[in-house]
Amino acid sequence: MSDDLLGRHDALLADLDGTLYRGPVAVPGAADAVRGATDRGVPTVYVTNNASRSPADVAAQLAGLGFPAREQDVRTSAQAGAAMLAELVPAGAAVLVVGTASLVDLVRERGLEPVTSGDDADAVIQGHSPDTGWRLLAEATVAVRGGAVWVATNVDLTLPTERGTMPGNGSMVGVVKVATGAEPRIAGKPAARLLTEAQAAVSSSRPLVVGDRLDTDIEGAVAAGAPSLLVMTGVSTARDLVRAAAVRRPTYVGADTSALTRPVDELTPGEKDGWTVRLDEGALVLTGNGADLDALRTLCPVAWGAAGDGEFDGPVRADGSAAADALARLGLA
Incomplete structure (x- = not known):
């Protein structure tokens, strides 16, 4: 090895x-x-x-960028969501699909019947689509409020795009959550x-x-x-x-x-060459000189140890100019 x-x-x-x-x-x-x-x-x-594209489309993009990718090498939250839904409802169940045509196809491949009305739906599956609007979210609200099984492919609140961060599927899921008070089952990360x-x-x-x-x-x-x-x-x-x-x-x-x-x-968080970190009245204090990423790896276990299972909420300070420069480059100043 x-x-x-x-x-x-x-x-x-x-x-x-x-x-x-x-x-x-x-x-x-x-x-x-x-x-x-x-x-x-x-x-x-x-x-x-990302549940908006088929595995074939994802693989084609990856291959075009130089990655060794085939359709069978791709796993999407849409695939996981359709599989989860098929375990929760009987074959032939009516499913309101909030998502793209590829998600509709995946639902149909699982022996379920896509529908467009919340009144007729036994289940709702919700995945990202840039075309999702109020009317479809309203139909999902009707279905979920009526007791339909609800699966979200993922709940990412944001989605990176060429124009910056945009609302993700989790933001759209949040609309239905607010309107119904319900919580979906989640298939993706x-x-x-x-x-x-x-x-x-x-x-x-x-x-x-x-x-x-x-x-x-x-x-x-x-x-x-x-x-x-x-x-x-x-x-x-x-x-x-x-x-x-x-x-x-x-x-x-x-x-x-x-x-x-x-x-x-080298990659494991812990004390690295050139850096030391101490805890001083709830603050992390970085001292030394070395690679910026090594400073970050040195900071992490001290912060995590202080926080237990929760989030560290103290300040991060520098002792010396080299440490101050490293914290500034890391966005921790």
């Missing part, structure tokens, strides 16, 4: 937006990292909470189901979850009992990481997916 991170795992369960690509552009080095893993016999399952299905798809016993969001990717990994690598190329920031509650703390922290070929000890 190799001493690098990749050598400890037999599959990668990789998030997409913010981890492997940003909008239409691959994150620098990500395609090389995934191809390198494939060359070493470690497959990648592309695991996305941070629930474990999507990741455990991805793991089973490649018969993995030693998976590594790779992602950029603490509230979906990392929390999902914790729920699934899998180790995780947080990459700092997307949504979650250094401040988010230092303050993270126990359910959102990654096993490893890397700048990007090139971390897969770095030594495990």
Whole structure:
């Protein structure tokens, strides 16, 4: 077994937006990292909470960006949601689909009958679509209020786009929650189901979850009992990481997916060369000089230890100019 991170795992369960690509552009080095893993016999399952596109469309985009991706390598929250729904209602049940045509197809493939009226629905499945409007949300409200089974493919409040952060499926789910007082069953991350299905798809016993969001990717990994690598190329920031509650703390922290070929000890949160951290009346105090990411890895366990299972809410301070510069670059000043 190799001493690098990749050598400890037999599959990668990789998030997409913010981890492997940003909008239409691959994150620098990500395609090389995934191809390198494939060359070493470690497959990648592309695991996305985005329920708006079919696995075939996702695979085509990935392949166009240089990733070794086939349709069967993609697992979406829409697939997990349709599978969950089929376990909850009988064959032929009427399902109001709040989502795209690909979600309608997945529901139909599970032997269920898509409908357009909440009055007729035995169940509701809700996934992201940029075309979702008031009328369809109103129909979902009618169905859920009437006792229909309700499944959300995911509850991401926001969605990264080329024009900045936009409302995600969780924001639309929130509309129905407010109107009904009900809570949906959740198929995608941070629930474990999507990741455990991805793991089973490649018969993995030693998976590594790779992602950029603490509230979906990392929390999902914790729920699934899998180790995780947080990459700092997307949504979650250094401040988010230092303050993270126990359910959102990654096993490893890397700048990007090139971390897969770095030594495990380098990536594990803990004291690193050049840095020390002390707790002073509830504040983290960083001292020393070295790599910024090593400063972050050194800060984390001290903050987490002080917070227990909850979120660290104290200030972060510097002792010395080098530490002050590092905190500023990390967004922790």
